[in-house]
Every structure is written in structure tokens, then in C-alpha cells.
Amino acid sequence: MRVGFHRGMDGKVVAMAVEVRLPTLLRPVADGSSSVSAEGETVGDVFRQLIGRYPGLADNLIGEDGSLHKFVNVYRNDDDIRYLDALDTKVADGDVISILPAVAGG
Amino acid sequence: MPFADPTLVLDLAQYRRVVAHCYDGLPDEACGLFAGPVGDDLLPTGVVGEVYPCRNADASARTYTIDTGDYLRADRDARSRDLDIVGGWHSHTHTEAYPSATDVAKARALGPNFVFVIVSLKRAEPAVRAYRIVGDEILELPVRVEGL
Numbered sequence: 001m002r003v004g005f006h007r008g009m010d011g012k013v014v015a016m017a018v019e020v021r022l023p024t025l026l027r028p029v030a031d032g033s034s035s036v037s038a039e040g041e042t043v044g045d046v047f048r049q050l051i052g053r054y055p056g057l058a059d060n061l062i063g064e065d066g067s068l069h070k071f072v073n074v075y076r077n078d079d080d081i082r083y084l085d086a087l088d089t090k091v092a093d094g095d096v097i098s099i100l101p102a103v104a105g106g
Numbered sequence: 107m108p109f110a111d112p113t114l115v116l117d118l119a120q121y122r123r124v125v126a127h128c129y130d131g132l133p134d135e136a137c138g139l140f141a142g143p144v145g146d147d148l149l150p151t152g153v154v155g156e157v158y159p160c161r162n163a164d165a166s167a168r169t170y171t172i173d174t175g176d177y178l179r180a181d182r183d184a185r186s187r188d189l190d191i192v193g194g195w196h197s198h199t200h201t202e203a204y205p206s207a208t209d210v211a212k213a214r215a216l217g218p219n220f221v222f223v224i225v226s227l228k229r230a231e232p233a234v235r236a237y238r239i240v241g242d243e244i245l246e247l248p249v250r251v252e253g254l
Contacts, residue, residue, distance in 0.1 A: 021181070024190040025217040027148050034190070071215035073174040080174055100177045101216055103139070103194050106169040106208030 018046055018095040023072075025101060029056025043076060043097060044087030061099070062087070073100045110245035112152030114193075114221060114236040118253035120157045125232050127159040128197035128225045135170040137162050137196040139177065140221065141184035149219050150192035152247070156184065162196075169208060170196045193221030193236075202226055203233040205244050213239035221247065 021035050030036055031054070038053075040046035047061045063069045067086060074081045075098040081089045091097070116124070128136045138159040143151050160176035172194060184191050198206070203226035205213070213222065218240040226233040236247040 021185070023181075024144060024148065024150075024192060025220070027190075032148060034185070073177070075174075075178050078178070098178055098181060100174060100181060102174075102212075103137070103172040103177065103216065104164075104170060105196060105212045105222075106135070106206050 016041065016091050016093050016095070018091050018093070018097055020046060020050060020097045020099065022099055023101050026057060026060055026099070029060075030054045041090060042085075042087065043074060043081055043089045043091060046091060046097060047087065071102050073102055074098065075100065107246065109248045110238060111247065112150060112221075113248040113250055114152050114154065114223065115250045115252065116154045116157075118251060120154055121234070121251045121254060123157050123159065124195050124223070125225060125234065128195075128227060128232065131162060131197060132199060132227070133167050134162055134165055135167060135197050135199060136225075137170040137172050138194060139172065139180045139191050140193040140195070140223070141180065141187070141189040142192045143188075144190045144192065150190070150221060152221075155187060155189040157195075158183070167199050192219075193223065195223035195225060197225045197227055199227050201228060203235040205237055205239060210239055210242060210244065214241070223249070 017037060017039050019035055020038050022030055027034055038046045038049045040049055051057045061069055076089055076095055127138055140154050141156045142154050145151055158180035161173035163171040163173045181191055203224040221236055223236045234249055236249045238245045
């Protein structure tokens with residue numbers, strides 16, 4: 001599995017391209033998309049790139065302290081990133097990052 | 107108070123799965139997710155395309171949390187059918203089918219359009235009611251079960 005950066009066909013450094021699946025709640029701030037492509041070495045990089053592209057995501061993915069927002073659960077493929085390296089979790093080409101709201105009550 | 111929109115529409119088989127899952131979960135609260143189509147406005151139409159019984163990660167009679175792995179599986183299945191996860195249900199084992207203070211507090215993270223179905227097992231017959239929670243405001247939605 002390749003992680004981090006690799007060189008594309010023209011020799012230039014290419015970041016890992018991943019698919020990010022957005023919950024319905026966030027689709028309106030991402031031009032209606034339920035799935036977007038983004039790049040980065042880690043989940044945090046990918047999120048920061050998405051926030052740059054869609055500023056409306058800013059308050060929903062990363063909390064004020066810079067860690068994963070407590071109201072979302074994030075999976076890289078089949079793994080919850082909280083059990084990996086949270087936002088520092090490395091991503092590989094073709095990974096699917098799923099953003100799932102926390103559903104709870106009483 | 108008048109009902110708000112949308113009307114939640116389930117078929118009889120879906121309704122039975124939702125209610126059965128609540129009884130199966132006793133003595134704990136049970137919970138699950140709904141998938142359905144959204145309109146061009148990205149709002150749920152109210153039609154339920156699929157129901158996903160989930161585990162209550164809290165394993166509690168007083169609170170519930172949808173198991174995240176179950177949510178992931180539901181999300182994947184919904185996407186394969188071009189549906190969105192538009193709401194969820196949970197049971198109140200001994201109280202009314204009305205959002206509790208905990209429900210309202212936790213609803214903020216889900217936005218004003220998430221459909222909350224509450225199944226009360228307080229009486230001999232289950233009571234199934236639906237709501238949207240907009241900030242602190244609770245809006246009841248009509249529930250139509252086709253075939254019931």
C-alpha cells in the first residue's frame with residue numbers, strides 16, 4: 001500500500017486521491033455533492049483541503065481544538081479513524097473516507 | 107399544533123421491522139436508521155426506502171447511540187440504492203413517544219431535517235410518532251403506514 005506522496009507519470013509529486021462521502025446534512029455546503037474527491041497525506045490534510053474548497057464544512061469536521069469534531073464519526077474504508085491516528089491517519093490512493101454523523105439520544 | 111412536513115411514509119413490512127426491533131431490544135432502548143430519497147432541495151421527501159435496525163452502542167434502557175459500524179453499513183447500502191440516510195428511530199421503553207430532553211440536545215448535531223421516529227412501548231400497543239427537531243423546537247410529522 002502506498003501512503004503519503006508518490007510521483008505521477010510526469011515525475012511530479014502527486015498527493016493521495018481519496019473519495020470523501022458526505023452525509024446529507026453537509027451536502028448543501030458542498031454544492032449538493034454526496035461524494036467528492038480530495039487529496040492529502042492524512043485525513044486531516046484531506047479535510048483541510050475540502051474546507052478550503054467548501055468553507056461551509058469548517059464548523060462540522062474539525063473542532064476548535066483542531067481535533068475531529070465530536071459530532072462526527074469518520075471511517076477510512078472499514079476502520080474508524082478514532083482507533084487509528086484520528087486526523088493524522090494516513091490515507092492511500094483510492095481510500096474511501098466516510099463521514100457519518102453521531103446519532104444518539106435517550 | 108399542526109403537523110409539519112414531510113409526511114413519513116412506510117410500508118407495512120418496514121413498520122413491522124421497526125417495531126419488532128424495538129421489542130427485540132428490551133430491556134434496552136433500540137435504534138435504527140432510515141434511508142429515503144431526497145428532492146432537488148436535498149430535503150427528505152418522507153418516503154422510506156429502507157430501514158436499518160442497528161445496535162444501541164450504549165446498551166442502556168435510558169439512552170441510545172447508533173453503533174457506528176452499523177451506520178457505515180447502512181450508509182453504503184443506501185448509497186448503492188441512490189438513497190440518503192434521512193432519519194432514524196429509537197424506542198422509549200417506559201415513556202411517551204415524544205422527544206426527551208436528551209433527544210433534543212443530541213438532535214442539534216443532525217440538523218433540522220433529520221426525521222426522528224420514536225416508538226413508545228409504554229402501553230400494550232406500540233405508539234409510533236415522527237418529528238423534526240429544529241433547535242429547541244419540536245415539530246411533529248404525520249406518519250402513514252401503507253397497508254395498515
